[in-house]
Amino acid sequence: MEKMNTTNRNDYVLLTGATSGIGYELAKLFAADGFHLILVARNAERLQEVADELKTRYSVEVTPLSKDLFLPSAAREIYDFTKRMGIEVSVLVNDAGQGQWGPFVETELQRDLDIIQLNISSLVSLTKLYLRDMVAMGRGKILQLGSEAGTTPVPLLSVYAATKAFVLSFSAALANEMKDKNVTVTVLLPGATDTDFFHKAEQEDTVIYKEEKLSSPEEVALDGYQALMKGENKIISGAKTKYHVWMADFVGAKMSAENMRKKMEPSREADGRDESAHEASRKERAAIREKTNALSGDSSIGNQAPYDDSPGEIKPF
Ligand SMILES: NC(=O)c1ccc[n+]([C@@H]2O[C@H](COP(=O)([O-])OP(=O)(O)OC[C@H]3O[C@@H](n4cnc5c(N)ncnc54)[C@H](OP(=O)(O)O)[C@@H]3O)[C@@H](O)[C@H]2O)c1
Structure with missing residues (x-):
């Protein structure tokens, strides 16, 4: 067991x-500072593993909750669950998000709509439900995962980038509305980060993933965590990302779209990156591979597998 921090026990x-x-x-980071956690993702087994790991290391309460935020009902179900448990949520982190690589005319419409549901509608729903309670309590903090991609058009990742532009604008407006309510809203803008994101988005063969230096999830999370704790409204993670955001603004949308397109094109680099160096993200990929194989018997790796967020019922997507 690591250090036991009791500062944020309530x-x-x-x-x-x-x-x-x-x-x-x-x-x-939250667990190390003594916060209790309710953790949401789809894969119940991985959630349980992460919950067990954090409970053992940091001696905090960790409640895993398997929910699929592609479903419009999920946010309300999460909120109702915490209400039933009598839990007052004082910090909300809307981190779950996905993208889909490909020319817009070729990507599946349902996949685009699922991404909008996850990145925008579920985020708005969770924010609405918990923000009202935070205002009533007279305190609270919200961290929204935006992206460098929300500051520029991104050809071949168009819907994703547009959802992150929404998150950026929405979060800045809420930060202003909350300024005299003792509730803060922080938006974190990472640049390309070494996680399973690229695999779920079928973006593994692009220049940006194969060839570029990526931020580490540890550094990005620390930037976001520190900004959240200070109550800052916006944090762009890392010097390179700050430069990219500045440059996109400077050259304008048309030129920036051209620049982004080059990074989104297929790479000719045969020996580039093909998996994340981040252990938890590699476990995520291995779990997806295992589920895909178990369900279909197909040895090819799907970008994601169907998950079961209510016992006995497999929800395909
Ligand atoms: N990686 C980057 O380059 C980058 C850059 C800028 C911003 N971001 C943003 O940062 C956030 C985190 O991304 P990441 O790179 O850490 O991705 P990641 O490694 O793919 O992790 C995504 C997490 O979200 C969960 N999730 C995915 N779809 C879900 C759904 N439908 N319902 C509930 N949970 C779901 C996943 O678990 P399950 O699969 O079990 O559901 C996993 O825990 C996202 O909002 C992303 O847009 C990422």
Whole structure:
């Protein structure tokens, strides 16, 4: 067991996307500072593993809650669950998010709509439900996962980038509305980060993933965590990302779209990156591979597998 920090013992954090990448690293930071956690993702087994790991290491309460935020009902079900448990959530982290690589005319419409549901509608729903309670309590903190991609058009990742532009604008407006309510809203803008995101988005063969230096999820999570704790409204993670955001603004949308397109094109680099160096993100990929194989017998790796968020009922998507 690591250090036992009792400073935040009465505070509960609801964190989506906790099993992999940036969300997993955020969960560790909260646990190390003594926050109790309600962790949301789809894969119940991975959630249980992460919950057991954090409970053992940091001696905090960790409640895993398997929910699929592609479903419009999920946010309300999460909120009702915490109400039934008598938990007052004082920190909300909307981390879960996905993208889909490909020309817009070729990607599946349902996949685009699922991404909008996850990245926008579920985020808005969770924010609405918990923000009202925070205002009533007279305190609270919200961290929204935006992206560098929300500051520029991104050809071949168009819907994803547009959802993150929404998150950026929405979060800045709420931060203003909350300024005299003792509730803060922070938006975190990571640049390309070494997680399973690229695999779920079928973006593994692109220049950006194969060839570029990526941020580490640990660094990004720490930037977001520190900004959240200070009550800052916006944090762009890392010097390179700050430069990219500045440059996109400077050259304008048309030129920036051209620049982004080059990074989104297929790479000619045969020996580039093909898996994340981040252990929890590699576990996420292995779990997806295992589920895909178990369900279909197909040895090819799907970008994601169907998950069961209510016992006995497999929900395909
Ligand atoms: N990686 C990057 O380059 C990058 C850059 C900028 C911003 N971001 C943003 O950072 C956030 C985290 O991304 P990441 O890179 O850490 O991704 P990741 O490694 O793929 O992790 C995504 C997490 O979200 C969960 N999740 C995915 N779909 C879900 C759904 N439908 N319902 C509930 N949970 C779901 C996943 O667990 P399950 O699969 O078990 O559901 C996992 O815990 C996202 O909002 C992303 O847009 C990422």
